Amino acid sequence: MKNKDFFEEQSEQSEIKTEIVRKYFWAWAKVISKQVRKRGNNKIGYVDLFSGQGTYEDGSKSTPMRILEGAIRDTEIREMLVTLFNDANSENCLKLQNEVNNLPQVELLKYKPKITNNQVDDKLASRFESQATIPTLFFLDP
Numbered sequence: 001m002k003n004k005d006f007f008e009e010q011s012e013q014s015e016i017k018t019e020i021v022r023k024y025f026w027a028w029a030k031v032i033s034k035q036v037r038k039r040g041n042n043k044i045g046y047v048d049l050f051s052g053q054g055t056y057e058d059g060s061k062s063t064p065m066r067i068l069e070g071a072i073r074d075t076e077i078r079e080m081l082v083t084l085f086n087d088a089n090s091e092n093c094l095k096l097q098n099e100v101n102n103l104p105q106v107e108l109l110k111y112k113p114k115i116t117n118n119q120v121d122d123k124l125a126s127r128f129e130s131q132a133t134i135p136t137l138f139f140l141d142p
Helices: 012-038 063-073 090-101 122-131
Strands: 046-049 081-086 114-116 136-139
Touching: 012 046, 012 063, 012 136, 046 063, 063 081, 063 090, 081 090, 090 114
Parallel strands: 046 081, 046 136, 081 114
Antiparallel strands: none
16 A cells, blocks of 8 residues: 555554553553652653554544644653654655654653654664663554
């Protein structure tokens, strides 16, 4: 399926996947954030290496947007969450950046979401391994 076709309308499977990831992230974030604060730290991470363009043509929001919207609403998490969204398709990255920039109250996030345009390979994985300094939930779904 071509990228353009994929993002025309959110499939039922994509909607279910997004909801599973969103719920898992929040359960994880609430537990981890308490542990992080006990240790005197103030950051948790969320990384999506195949993030897509943020929304579907039908207006449905994909996982990155749902995670960010939740973080904006949660006063505790918005002060801690460091996000990295990546996609190998530069067009997707530009669209996602635009969606993030236009997200209501995105400025409330302490750490501005970072969007990168990289191929996911062993080299990228090694870089993350060597830079892992905060508890981070990685979402890898090509």
